[in-house]
Amino acid sequence: MARIVILTGAGISAESGIRTFRASDGLWEEHRIEEVATPEGFARDPVLVQRFYNARRAAAAAAQPNAAHLALAELEADGRHQVLVVTQNVDDLHERAGTQNLIHMHGTLTGALCAACGHRWPAPQEMSAKDPCPACSKPATRPDIVWFGEMPYRMEEIWPALRRADLFVSIGTSGNVYPAAGFVADAMHAGVPTLELNLEPSTGTRMFDEARHGPATQVVPAWVREMLAQG
Numbered sequence: 001m002a003r004i005v006i007l008t009g010a011g012i013s014a015e016s017g018i019r020t021f022r023a024s025d026g027l028w029e030e031h032r033i034e035e036v037a038t039p040e041g042f043a044r045d046p047v048l049v050q051r052f053y054n055a056r057r058a059a060a061a062a063a064q065p066n067a068a069h070l071a072l073a074e075l076e077a078d079g080r081h082q083v084l085v086v087t088q089n090v091d092d093l094h095e096r097a098g099t100q101n102l103i104h105m106h107g108t109l110t111g112a113l114c115a116a117c118g119h120r121w122p123a124p125q126e127m128s129a130k131d132p133c134p135a136c137s138k139p140a141t142r143p144d145i146v147w148f149g150e151m152p153y154r155m156e157e158i159w160p161a162l163r164r165a166d167l168f169v170s171i172g173t174s175g176n177v178y179p180a181a182g183f184v185a186d187a188m189h190a191g192v193p194t195l196e197l198n199l200e201p202s203t204g205t206r207m208f209d210e211a212r213h214g215p216a217t218q219v220v221p222a223w224v225r226e227m228l229a230q231g
Helices: 010-016 039-044 046-062 067-078 093-097 155-163 180-189 216-230
Strands: 002-008 081-087 102-104 107-114 120-122 141-145 167-171 194-198 210-213
Touching: 002 067, 002 155, 002 180, 010 067, 010 093, 010 216, 039 046, 046 107, 046 141, 067 081, 067 093, 067 216, 081 155, 155 180, 167 180, 167 216, 180 194, 194 216, 210 216
Parallel strands: 002 081, 002 167, 081 102, 167 194, 194 210
Antiparallel strands: 107 120, 107 141
16 A cells, blocks of 8 residues: 655645635735735734635635545545645645545634634634634634744644655645645655646756646546556
């Protein structure tokens, strides 16, 4: 049974209608990243940040898993490989496609977090910074999202899994955001074979043993079909 670690980024959800995180003009949904995706931005204008993520939550809820999400769920469900999906995405399309062994390293729109005590709970569709925490009652509610300058979740699980994998696959990620951008180098140094599946060459394409480029809904199902055919 091969151990496969799969990293997914915004490119796998783009064909479901969810805009990629960082546009060429440095804006995300017409906002500067610093305004809506940093602790400092939240401290300056929590109303703006909550409004921004309420809109993102609604957009994610309206989206549907595409053929790439479904193919990865099929690979896991087949049972002949041990599959771990590590996603940079904050949508829940992997879950809704059926993937079960999943790590959201950047958090999720479906979660709420208390900035005061660290308590977590399911996010309502509309959140406000004034919402009281169910645990400590302080009005310090924020999205359970890893912002720039914060440590991604569950890295203590991700690094060991990556280093003992039999294959590392990167799907739909630009290779610009660390620590995920360093996964291919870490896998390479551990002697793990690597594959990139991306719309176009990423920043680190040259580091992969193999790269296939095209829309995620095409290249991911094609690769999964090959894996299932091999047994």
